Amino acid sequence: MKNEIMSEEEFKNVLFNECKAREIELDDTKLEKFVKYRNLLIEWNEKMNLTAITNDYEIIIKHFVDCLECTKVIEKEQSFIDVGTGAGFPGMVLAIYYPDKEFTLLDALNKRLIFLEEVVKSLDIHNVKIIHGRAEEIVRINNMYESFDASVSRAVAQLPTLLEYTSPYVRVNGKCIVMKGDNVEDEINLSSNALKILNLKILNKYHYKFNINDEEYNRIILSIIKTNKTPEKYPRNYGKIKKNPL
Ligand code: SAM
Numbered sequence: 001m002k003n004e005i006m007s008e009e010e011f012k013n014v015l016f017n018e019c020k021a022r023e024i025e026l027d028d029t030k031l032e033k034f035v036k037y038r039n040l041l042i043e044w045n046e047k048m049n050l051t052a053i054t055n056d057y058e059i060i061i062k063h064f065v066d067c068l069e070c071t072k073v074i075e076k077e078q079s080f081i082d083v084g085t086g087a088g089f090p091g092m093v094l095a096i097y098y099p100d101k102e103f104t105l106l107d108a109l110n111k112r113l114i115f116l117e118e119v120v121k122s123l124d125i126h127n128v129k130i131i132h133g134r135a136e137e138i139v140r141i142n143n144m145y146e147s148f149d150a151s152v153s154r155a156v157a158q159l160p161t162l163l164e165y166t167s168p169y170v171r172v173n174g175k176c177i178v179m180k181g182d183n184v185e186d187e188i189n190l191s192s193n194a195l196k197i198l199n200l201k202i203l204n205k206y207h208y209k210f211n212i213n214d215e216e217y218n219r220i221i222l223s224i225i226k227t228n229k230t231p232e233k234y235p236r237n238y239g240k241i242k243k244n245p246l
Contacts, residue, residue, distance in 0.1 A: 006056040008035045015060050022208075024068050026097075033096045033123045034064055040122060041087060044115050050087040061210050066179070066219065067093035070152060073177055073206050073223050074098075077149035081106060083135045083166045084156030088116050090179065091152060095128045104129045104148070106138060135165035136235035146171045146229065154179035159187040160194035160246040167198045168230040175223050176200065182207075182218035194246035199228035 006014065012031040019026050026034070038059055044050055053062050067090030074094075078101050082091025085105040095103040107113055110132050120128050131138060139145060151166035159178065166176050180187065188202070195201065204223040209216055235241065 004055045011035055018065050036123050048111050063089055069208050073221050079148045081148045081151050081169045083153045086112055090154055102127050106131045108134045139168045144169055150175040150177055152177045159191045163194050163198055164235045168235055170226045174226055178222040180220050184220050200224050
């Protein structure tokens, strides 16, 4: 069992080495920001429910390294929306890694966004915009159809529903990047209708895994391309999405 609570130096070393082993390079500036992010996460988690994960090694692996695995599927995309970002996963992690790309973090739960505002301020982050609201409503209210190169999301909804939330935001030929556990094949089988209606095609499945205390976690990142505009009818309102998922 790795240490539950690490000094800042130890935290940086473990994060650096875990990333290096996966060919993800982190410099001192980024490591410093990840430590500050960890500190705020622990501090704020005492006041509000941000994450069930408070053990330092698990924060490193399940939050930071897991989200940084998205760098393996990100190419030239410049603008991203993280739908259902929660405490910033994966959007804030990727914004720290890519200071020259733009990230919009969206969530329906305002208290988590107050935390994210604090992270932006304390870490001196300049490439993050934060929006409060439901994905299926904000795209119309803010007229954000087809305005991002890619969406990213982790642990928000079943694939057909998630794609109805995210794909309207993505430009034609852009990508929906979806982080999932290894039971994703069942969800993919349920998604043929959603993929067809929303003009989406699965391009690539990137598999990776990690071990914590002898337990193996298998993960997949789906890269789904948008081949044509989202039909105007979508996304439908929450009631309809819930009652009759695509
Ligand atoms: N992505 C983060 C992670 O992996 O740690 C948070 C995951 S949490 C289980 C799901 C988040 O999605 C919650 O913060 C919830 O408020 C948000 N969410 C769910 N449905 C949403 C919607 N329709 N629009 C915006 N946010 C939504």
